[in-house]
Amino acid sequence: MVGARRSNDWGFPRWRSYDATEREAVKVRLCDRHNCSEPGDCPAPKSPNNPDRWYFCQKHAAEYNKGWDYFEGLDKEEKAARTASEQSENAGYQESQHYGWATSGDGTRSADEMRALDILELEADAEFAAVKKAFRARAKEVHPDVKPDDAEAALEFQKVSLAYDILKSAEERREWKG
Structure with a gap:
């Protein structure tokens, strides 16, 4: 038993030294x-x-x-066509929007929320208190009770109400996640 060498790894293979091939630069x-x-x-x-x-x-x-503009150099029709094409190609991922990682921009607001903020004439980073205040002010101006025979005012009231509903449900989702 003179020629036998004792191992220093005690049965744990990663305790012994690594091969020379594993020491190569990556x-x-x-x-x-x-x-x-x-x-x-x-x-x-x-x-x-x-x-x-x-x-x-x-x-x-x-x-x-x-600063990246995906639609750089495209006119309005080409931009709409590309948007529609990519939405149809990525329709399978629409379900993921529920989980909050399929939103546009910096991920805090969806495209629908951005359009709703535009209808209420608010900035993209507006707090929900400002949304509520803007909705109430616009609703008082165009409410059907205030302007009973004005079809344009009724349509505007529907737009404002829908915009508020979109922003309200998004805010509730964020509170639920948070």
């Missing part, structure tokens, strides 16, 4: 932003409809995407 793509030494693991298109990609770190990807 190639990491760096961020494409000048003078950034972070790993570039977030691909971003160089221009609309271009297969070429930049590879940024998370910080620079967020900075790059902040």
